[in-house]
Amino acid sequence: MRPMRMILVGPPGAGKGTQAARLIETYKIPHISSGDMLRAAVKEGTELGIAADGFMKAGRLVPDDVVIGMILERVAKPDAAKGFMLDGFPRTQPQAQALDDAMTRAGFDLDAVVLLEVPDQLLEERAVGRRTDPVTGKIYHLKYNPPPAEIADRLQHRKDDTIEAVTTRVQKYHSETAPIVPFYMAKGILKRVDGVGDPDEVTKRITSVLNS
Ligand code: AP5
Numbered sequence: 621m622r623p624m625r626m627i628l629v630g631p632p633g634a635g636k637g638t639q640a641a642r643l644i645e646t647y648k649i650p651h652i653s654s655g656d657m658l659r660a661a662v663k664e665g666t667e668l669g670i671a672a673d674g675f676m677k678a679g680r681l682v683p684d685d686v687v688i689g690m691i692l693e694r695v696a697k698p699d700a701a702k703g704f705m706l707d708g709f710p711r712t713q714p715q716a717q718a719l720d721d722a723m724t725r726a727g728f729d730l731d732a733v734v735l736l737e738v739p740d741q742l743l744e745e746r747a748v749g750r751r752t753d754p755v756t757g758k759i760y761h762l763k764y765n766p767p768p769a770e771i772a773d774r775l776q777h778r779k780d781d782t783i784e785a786v787t788t789r790v791q792k793y794h795s796e797t798a799p800i801v802p803f804y805m806a807k808g809i810l811k812r813v814d815g816v817g818d819p820d821e822v823t824k825r826i827t828s829v830l831n832s
Pocket of ligand 1: 631633658683710711746761815
């Protein structure tokens with residue numbers, strides 16, 4: 621399979637993490653999630669994590685200079701040399717430009733930017749009902765993808781999955797992240813995918829646009 625350098629874009633709760641977990645099996649590339657990296661930094665209490673924590677809890681974006689450095693360092697690691705799946709980055713115009721500049725310097729092109737489209741009215745329910753298994757990293761949903769009863773006690777609910785924080789995150793998506801879409805459309809690599817429906821069906825739609 622040829623190297624694949626791709627980005628998953630979409631509002632909070634669109635299913636980026638759910639789909640990334642499936643797609644990296646197919647494409648054999650590392651999943652680089654800015655949200656997961658920031659949550660790990662918060663948990664470890666690093667300087668970066670302490671700086672990011674308040675922004676994340678409130679559903680606001682972490683400042684560009686913090687996130688850009690973190691991600692450019694990660695994509696420069698050897699395991700990303702033959703491709704990667706970025707999830708949650710870029711999500712502002714300066715982040716998109718910084719990634720573009722770094723790719724140009726490295727002599728690589730992005731292959732695809734998959735935009736998962738889900739109407740706002742479904743996002744709150746998806747995020748508030750999400751539960752994550754800290755042992756396996758698997759993402760569940762109390763209604764749409766119920767976890768097995770035997771792991772119910774260890775499941776975690778994200779601090780930013782409150783109705784208030786999700787509302788702010790959706791607003792930030794429209795004001796800060798949606799404006800990067802024309803940038804990738806102009807490059808001819810934007811793939812719009814309907815993110816509503818069974819997750820297996822959504823995976824099929826994504827692989828179909830990536831293979832076309
Ligand atoms: P991040 O972790 O990136 O969160 P997000 O973009 O808000 O996305 P989510 O993780 O909420 O949703 P998802 O699309 O992955 O959906 P999932 O698959 O889990 O960022 C968190 C925070 O970190 C930001 O708010 C910001 O503060 C900071 N941050 C991160 N990156 C940053 C950056 N680049 N710059 C600045 N700040 C940054 O699915 C959601 C739920 O729906 C699950 O329960 C799942 O089971 C369910 N589900 C999934 N697919 C379906 C389906 N097809 N049908 C029904 N249910 C489904």
